Amino acid sequence: MxxxxxxxxxxxxxxxxxxxxxxxxxxxxxxxxxxxxxxxxxxxxxxxxxxxxxxxxxxxxxxxxxxxxxxxxxxxxxPRLVRVGQEQLARFTHMAGTDFYNEPMVKAAEKLVALMPGGAGWQVFFCNSGTEAIEASVKLARYVTGRQNVIAFYGAFHGRSYGSLSLTASKPRQRRGFFPLLPGTFHAFYANPYRPPLGSDPARVTETCLAFIEQTLFTTTCPPEEVAAIVVEPIQGEGGYVVPAPGFLAGLRALCDRHGIMLICDEVQSGVGRTGKMWGFEHEGIVPDIVASAKGLGGGLPIGAMIARRELAQRWQPGSHGNTYGGNGLTCAVTHELLCLVEEExxxxxxxxxxxxxxxxxxxxxxxxxxxxxxxxxxxxxxxxxxxxxxxxxxxxxxxxxxxxxxxxxxxxxxxxxxxxxxxxxxxxxxxxxxxxxxxxxxxxxxxxx
Ligand SMILES: Cc1ncc(COP(=O)(O)O)c(C=O)c1O
CATH class of the missing domain: 3.90.1150.10 (Aspartate Aminotransferase, domain 1)
Structure with missing residues (x-):
C-alpha cells in the first residue's frame, strides 16, 4: 500500500x-x-x-x-564562466586548433591532464561532443593495436555517429533504420546488480558478466587477440543510471591487461566531478587507457575530449585525426575555468x-x-x-x-x-x-x- x-x-x-x-x-x-x-x-x-x-x-x-x-x-x-567567456569572445574565438596554436587550448589541456590519475602522462585531443570523443578513442585504440574489433555493453549509450552508434545499445529506436552499422562491434552484459542479466545470481553478477566475455565471446565469435578496445561507462547513463556491481570495472581492467586490449572509459555523462570524484572510474580504483569526456566539460559550450595515455596518443602521425572546431578558443577558455571550479568546489x-x-x-x-x-x-x-x-x-x-x-x-x-x-x-x-x-x-x- x-x-x-x-x-x-x-x-x-x-x-x-x-x-x-x-x-x-x-x-x-x-x-x-x-x-x-x-x-x-x-x-x-x-x-x-x-x-x-x-x-x-x-x-x-x-x-x-x-x-x-x-x-x-x-x-x-x-558568473565566472560568463566573465571568462565574454573576455575570450572579445579577444578571439577560433583559429583551427589542429592547424595552429592557442593558449586557451593548452591551458584547458594542462588542467585536464593535471586532473587525470597521477596528474601527468596523458595527452588530450579536443573535439566538440561526446560522440566525437568516442570516435577519436576508438580510432586511437584501433590505430595503436592494429586490431579491428570493439566490445561494448547492452544498455550502453555512446553517441549517434556511425562508430559510436554501433556501440550504443540502450534503445532500439536509436539504431532502427540505420543499419548496417560498423562491422566488428560486439556486445556483452553490464553488471547491473538490480537486474542481473539472464536472471543470473545477483550476488555473482560481476563474475557472470566477466565470464560471458572470456568464456563465451572470446571462445566463439570474437577472438581476444583481434579486440582493440572495450568501451564502458563507469555508470551507465542513458541506459538507466546503473551503477555496476563492485569489481566489474576492475575485472574489465584485468581482462584487458591479459589480452592486450585498450580499456576506454566513456565519462561523457559520469565525468568532470558529477559523481563526487573527477572521474567515475576512480570509485573503483582503476585507470583506463583512454577516457572520453564531453557534456559537463564545457559548462554549457560544446566540447569533447579524448584523453589518452601519452605513449598511445604519441603514436598518431600528424593528420591521423583532426577536425575544424576542436580547441576553439572560446570553449577552451570556459572549459579551463569550469575545471578550476570543479576542482575548487x-x-x-x-x-x-x-x-x-x-x-x-x-x-x-x-x-x-x-x-x-x-x-x-x-x-x-x-x-x-x-x-x-x-x-x-x-x-x-x-x-x-x-x-x-x-x-x-x-x-x-x-x-x-x-x-x-x-x-x-x-x-x-x-x-x-x-x-x-x-x-x-x-x-x-x-x-x-x-
Ligand atoms: C555516456 C555518453 N556517451 C556519449 C554520449 C554522446 O554525447 P553527445 O550527445 O555529446 O554526442 C552521451 C550522450 O548522452 C553519453 O551519455
Whole structure:
C-alpha cells in the first residue's frame, strides 16, 4: 500500500500548473515548422536561467535537476564562466586548433591532464561532443593495436555517429533504420546488480558478466587477440543510471591487461566531478587507457575530449585525426575555468549534496511500492520505477511522473526503461535538493493516485 506524502507548503507561484503557457505554445508551434523532429519530452521553452533555476517564456520558474542532460556542471550562467567567456569572445574565438596554436587550448589541456590519475602522462585531443570523443578513442585504440574489433555493453549509450552508434545499445529506436552499422562491434552484459542479466545470481553478477566475455565471446565469435578496445561507462547513463556491481570495472581492467586490449572509459555523462570524484572510474580504483569526456566539460559550450595515455596518443602521425572546431578558443577558455571550479568546489559539493539527495530519495523506498531502486553516486542518481505486482520496469509511470514534475516546476528526465534521473548542476544546494525531492514526491504521489 502506498502512503501518500504530506503536501509541502510552497507558494502558488512555485507551481506552474498552467504550463505550457501561451508564449511557450506559440514557440513550440513555430519550432515544428522549421526544425526536424526530435525527442522533445515536455514543452519547456527557456527564457533565462541562473544557477539551478530556469524561467520559461511565460514567467514560470523551475528547479532544474537535469542541467540540459547532465551538461551544466556549474549551473546556468555561472558568473565566472560568463566573465571568462565574454573576455575570450572579445579577444578571439577560433583559429583551427589542429592547424595552429592557442593558449586557451593548452591551458584547458594542462588542467585536464593535471586532473587525470597521477596528474601527468596523458595527452588530450579536443573535439566538440561526446560522440566525437568516442570516435577519436576508438580510432586511437584501433590505430595503436592494429586490431579491428570493439566490445561494448547492452544498455550502453555512446553517441549517434556511425562508430559510436554501433556501440550504443540502450534503445532500439536509436539504431532502427540505420543499419548496417560498423562491422566488428560486439556486445556483452553490464553488471547491473538490480537486474542481473539472464536472471543470473545477483550476488555473482560481476563474475557472470566477466565470464560471458572470456568464456563465451572470446571462445566463439570474437577472438581476444583481434579486440582493440572495450568501451564502458563507469555508470551507465542513458541506459538507466546503473551503477555496476563492485569489481566489474576492475575485472574489465584485468581482462584487458591479459589480452592486450585498450580499456576506454566513456565519462561523457559520469565525468568532470558529477559523481563526487573527477572521474567515475576512480570509485573503483582503476585507470583506463583512454577516457572520453564531453557534456559537463564545457559548462554549457560544446566540447569533447579524448584523453589518452601519452605513449598511445604519441603514436598518431600528424593528420591521423583532426577536425575544424576542436580547441576553439572560446570553449577552451570556459572549459579551463569550469575545471578550476570543479576542482575548487563543485566536486566536493556533488559528493556532499549528492549524499543528501540520495538519502532523501532512499526514504521513498518504503513509502512507494513503485520505487524499485534508488542508485547513483554524487549528483548522478536514478530512481527506477516499477510495477509493484511484477517488479517489471513501469515505463508509462516514469513518463507520467516526468510530465507531472514539469507541471510542478521540476525539470527531470527519464533514462533506461523507467528511471527518473537526477543530474542537476553540481552547484545544487542542500535546500534545493530537498525542494527537488518534495516536488518529485508530489508528482509521484499524484501519478500513483491517478
Ligand atoms: C555516456 C555518453 N556517451 C556519449 C554520449 C554522446 O554525447 P553527445 O550527445 O555529446 O554526442 C552521451 C550522450 O548522452 C553519453 O551519455
Amino acid at each position: 502506498t502512503t501518500l506524502p504530506e503536501i509541502p507548503s510552497y507558494g502558488s507561484d512555485y507551481m506552474p500548473t498552467d504550463v505550457p503557457g501561451p508564449k511557450a505554445r506559440a514557440l513550440v508551434e513555430r519550432d515544428g515548422h522549421v526544425l526536424a523532429p526530435m525527442g522533445r519530452v515536455y514543452p519547456l521553452v527557456i527564457d533565462h536561467a541562473a544557477g539551478c533555476e530556469v524561467w520559461d517564456v511565460d514567467g514560470h520558474r523551475y528547479l532544474d535537476v537535469n542541467a540540459g542532460i547532465a551538461v551544466l556542471a556549474a549551473g546556468h550562467c555561472h 563543485l566536486m566536493a559539493n556533488a559528493a556532499r549534496v549528492g549524499a543528501r539527495l540520495k538519502a532523501r530519495l532512499d526514504d521513498l523506498l518504503p513509502r512507494f511500492a513503485q520505487v524499485g531502486c534508488v542508485r547513483g553516486r554524487g549528483l548522478m542518481i536514478g530512481v527506477e520505477l516499477i510495477d509493484p505486482s511484477s517488479g517489471a520496469p513501469d515505463h508509462d509511470l516514469a513518463e507520467a511522473v516526468m510530465a507531472e514534475c514539469f507541471r510542478k516546476g521540476l525539470l527531470v528526465l527519464t533514462c533506461g526503461a523507467s528511471t527518473i534521473r537526477f543530474c542537476p548542476p553540481l552547484t545544487l544546494t542542500a535546500e534545493q535538493a530537498d525542494e527537488a525531492v518534495e516536488r518529485f514526491t508530489l508528482a509521484l504521489a499524484a501519478c500513483v493516485a491517478a
